[in-house]
Amino acid sequence: MLSNRTDRKFPRVIIIGGGFGGIEVAKNLKDKEVEVLLLDRNNYHTFQPLLYQVATGTLAADSIAFPLRKMFKSQKNFHFRIAEVESIDTDNKIVQTDVGDFDYDYLVVATGATTNFFGNQQIAKYALPMKSVKEALDIRSYVLQNLEEAVLKPAAEDRKPHLNFVIVGGGPTGVELSGAIAEIRNNILVKDYPELSMDEMNVYLVEGQDRVLAPLSTQAQTKAKLYLEELGVKVLLQVSVTGYDGNAITFADGRSIETKTVIWGAGVAGQFPAGFDKEIIQRGNRIQTDTQCRVTGLDAVYAIGDVSAHMSEELPRGLPGVAPVASQQGAYVAEHIVKILNKQTPAPFKYFDKGSMATVGRNKAVVDMGKIRFQGFFAWFVWMFVHLVSIFGFRNKLVTFTNWAVKYFTTNGGIRLIIHKYNRPAPETKEKESTTV
Amino acid sequence: MLSNRTDRKFPRVIIIGGGFGGIEVAKNLKDKEVEVLLLDRNNYHTFQPLLYQVATGTLAADSIAFPLRKMFKSQKNFHFRIAEVESIDTDNKIVQTDVGDFDYDYLVVATGATTNFFGNQQIAKYALPMKSVKEALDIRSYVLQNLEEAVLKPAAEDRKPHLNFVIVGGGPTGVELSGAIAEIRNNILVKDYPELSMDEMNVYLVEGQDRVLAPLSTQAQTKAKLYLEELGVKVLLQVSVTGYDGNAITFADGRSIETKTVIWGAGVAGQFPAGFDKEIIQRGNRIQTDTQCRVTGLDAVYAIGDVSAHMSEELPRGLPGVAPVASQQGAYVAEHIVKILNKQTPAPFKYFDKGSMATVGRNKAVVDMGKIRFQGFFAWFVWMFVHLVSIFGFRNKLVTFTNWAVKYFTTNGGIRLIIHKYNRPAPETKEKESTTV
Numbered sequence A, B: 001m002l003s004n005r006t007d008r009k010f011p012r013v014i015i016i017g018g019g020f021g022g023i024e025v026a027k028n029l030k031d032k033e034v035e036v037l038l039l040d041r042n043n044y045h046t047f048q049p050l051l052y053q054v055a056t057g058t059l060a061a062d063s064i065a066f067p068l069r070k071m072f073k074s075q076k077n078f079h080f081r082i083a084e085v086e087s088i089d090t091d092n093k094i095v096q097t098d099v100g101d102f103d104y105d106y107l108v109v110a111t112g113a114t115t116n117f118f119g120n121q122q123i124a125k126y127a128l129p130m131k132s133v134k135e136a137l138d139i140r141s142y143v144l145q146n147l148e149e150a151v152l153k154p155a156a157e158d159r160k161p162h163l164n165f166v167i168v169g170g171g172p173t174g175v176e177l178s179g180a181i182a183e184i185r186n187n188i189l190v191k192d193y194p195e196l197s198m199d200e201m202n203v204y205l206v207e208g209q210d211r212v213l214a215p216l217s218t219q220a221q222t223k224a225k226l227y228l229e230e231l232g233v234k235v236l237l238q239v240s241v242t243g244y245d246g247n248a249i250t251f252a253d254g255r256s257i258e259t260k261t262v263i264w265g266a267g268v269a270g271q272f273p274a275g276f277d278k279e280i281i282q283r284g285n286r287i288q289t290d291t292q293c294r295v296t297g298l299d300a301v302y303a304i305g306d307v308s309a310h311m312s313e314e315l316p317r318g319l320p321g322v323a324p325v326a327s328q329q330g331a332y333v334a335e336h337i338v339k340i341l342n343k344q345t346p347a348p349f350k351y352f353d354k355g356s357m358a359t360v361g362r363n364k365a366v367v368d369m370g371k372i373r374f375q376g377f378f379a380w381f382v383w384m385f386v387h388l389v390s391i392f393g394f395r396n397k398l399v400t401f402t403n404w405a406v407k408y409f410t411t412n413g414g415i416r417l418i419i420h421k422y423n424r425p426a427p428e429t430k431e432k433e434s435t436t437v
Helices: A020-028 A048-055 A121-126 A133-151 A156-163 A172-192 A218-231 A323-341 A377-390 A394-410 B020-028 B048-055 B121-126 B133-151 B156-163 B172-192 B218-231 B323-341 B377-390 B394-410
Strands: A012-016 A035-040 A044-046 A065-067 A078-082 A085-089 A094-097 A100-103 A106-109 A113-115 A164-168 A202-206 A233-236 A241-244 A248-251 A256-258 A261-264 A268-270 A286-289 A301-303 A308-310 A356-361 A364-369 A372-375 B012-016 B035-040 B044-046 B065-067 B078-082 B085-089 B094-097 B100-103 B106-109 B113-115 B164-168 B202-206 B234-236 B241-244 B248-251 B256-258 B261-264 B268-270 B286-289 B301-303 B308-310 B356-361 B364-369 B372-375
Touching (some): A012 A020, A020 A035, A156 A164, A164 A172, A164 A256, A172 A202, A172 A218, A218 A233, A218 A364, A218 A372, A268 A286, A356 A377, A364 A377, B048 B133, B048 B172, B106 B323, B133 B156, B133 B261, B172 B202, B172 B356, B218 B234, B356 B377, B364 B377, B377 B394
Parallel strands (some): A164 A261, A202 A233, A286 A308, B012 B106, B035 B078, B106 B301, B202 B234, B286 B308
Antiparallel strands (some): A241 A248, A364 A372, B241 B248, B248 B256, B364 B372
16 A cells, blocks of 8 residues: 555655644645655544633534544545554654554654643643543533532532632633633533532632733733633632642642642643654753754754754744644745755745734633734634634534534533543542532 | 422422433423423433434534533423432332432333343444444444554455444444445545545445335335445345354354444343333333333333333334334323323323334435325435424534535535544454554
């Protein structure tokens, strides 16, 4: 099915990872004289910016995930395999996976980032991450499971940990997720759970710095915090988490919150297969590259997106871990490979920053586009438009739009099914045994 | 939260199961002087007639499942608990569950049916059933997993078991499912898997009787078989399955088919909690009732829908296991309880048969409405209309319609994500070890 190295007509480019970076490499190699092989552990691309809407039940998983084979069905030089890449042998130019070995002429590592618990095993065990569709669905189930648990407890004291929701990390993920969970309380809890009181359910957003949305403008930060508080989110700034045993989260200032649900959006770290020199691994477990996205010390191996630390004199801290960086690097690397094959000299990669945005809730968003900054209804509208045009596939656009429209006009459109129950490990500390019906 | 038996204002009706029967009981008790408590192991109602569209990726799970709390959010006397009912103590009128005991004044057992493997442990282990949303999603994942496996095998011989799909049972489930899987091959396989040939993928429908859709008219049966064959389904009639070891399915006539995928739609059996007298359990593991849907020998306990064997002189074999029977019995039982409370005398239950229909594929369906029988495009249109108006919820109708419309105009609208991988037990017989990439 795939060609052998000896009788191959065109050089093979292997791309590991079908995220924003990987798919741009593949797309921009269409009709070029290369064989493209994309490897991913899933058969779909995940539109990560809308994962929180899957977690909070606004969108079905199918609306933000796009089958990779379908995406490239008209690209003749494209091949795909579901594979877990175990290691890379850069000397022999071979990628070793759970379904066999693949040899390459050019390799693009676009494996992205995973949740960073900063070495805290206890938090890693009990807190919920949100980096994949499966994890987003787990959050959705688990929030509902806790509401159902709460209904079974006659004493308010016993309901408390099930009705406190703590989101750690004041970046876009934390802001959007806490806003959406607060909206669930305001719109859905009151209707679906008449036996519970709205005041009993608390949503906390915990951030170590003195502001949310650190990379955005002060104006956006202030408004985002205001919007969150309007929705009823308790924003705790300059608070650092020290532990979470599954029953209560503790903070450095001695305070704690009884809760069954801690969602961790406080950091990411690069993830990549074995085979890279430890010397070139930078802060945040990212692979160091030169200004042409090539892995330091290796000739035909590129690293792009969240897994890469793009080092240059102008950018000593690298580039931000956002989708546009990955996409632009992906397109750049495809062009780079073609130039090398044509014996041309490629120019260094330049990042074009189109701006940042985050949404907090219905009619509430913040947008920074260079010096142009706006918030509120129009920002929310721009946010929706940008995300809708960015989602792949006509069906996904249509279904997403339908869901958003229904949600907007009814405030009751959410998906609240527990299809795959989330089984969290049992807490280390003993729970009070008080369940009665 | 729930009242105690001693200080309860109104008698409590417990309904076990939120299927077609259970929800009709609850709905028809709105504003009546009873307390309604619905118990289900899931927090949603499943629209079973469209499960096969979830299995084949036309619809998202969320389109055919409806949260029970949402369904009854404006019904004041309605209560709901997610609970696995373990047993019933009819002497003390108590339902025992995994979340505690609940006492009742009236009990409605609407627990439905589960897949019947007729005692064959091997088939039960390896074949896939399709009675729940989770099982439908498993089928979706597993079909795609097999296509991905096939792509990894350079020898056609090794691809074969991954590309043979066998559906057992020529009832509506088997007919609709085999038609839809054949459509996947015809429309999607050719586009998404250019490395595979369409001829390699075979869809078999296996039925023990000499016709498909046994309860329908001869006209409908003939047309349904023709439609299936037009789509390329190999319909095997008068063939009974003797075994399936995970690698090959064997038939009584000595033939066998190498396959990794057997979907079992050949029979159902009632499922209910412990606590019923063995004497009253009828064929198909169903609970015997009188003509008023009351469980034989018990006064305040009803059984309705697939779990019940409604015995009368006119209907010695009971009623068919279809949604309209359950719905009509549900409405009847609600009225029955109200009449008893008002000291009125209820009439026996009468089933009103509105007809039967099944769809085979695009523009292909069969409809029997008494003497009126039609097939083809109009039947398909009627089928769509009936199912669309029957699905609960405005959002579900809209999203389902959008998906159907996109599918109709593009023949490429399917959802083909493997989100939760299906792990089938390893076959007992050894597989040839030939995987290379």
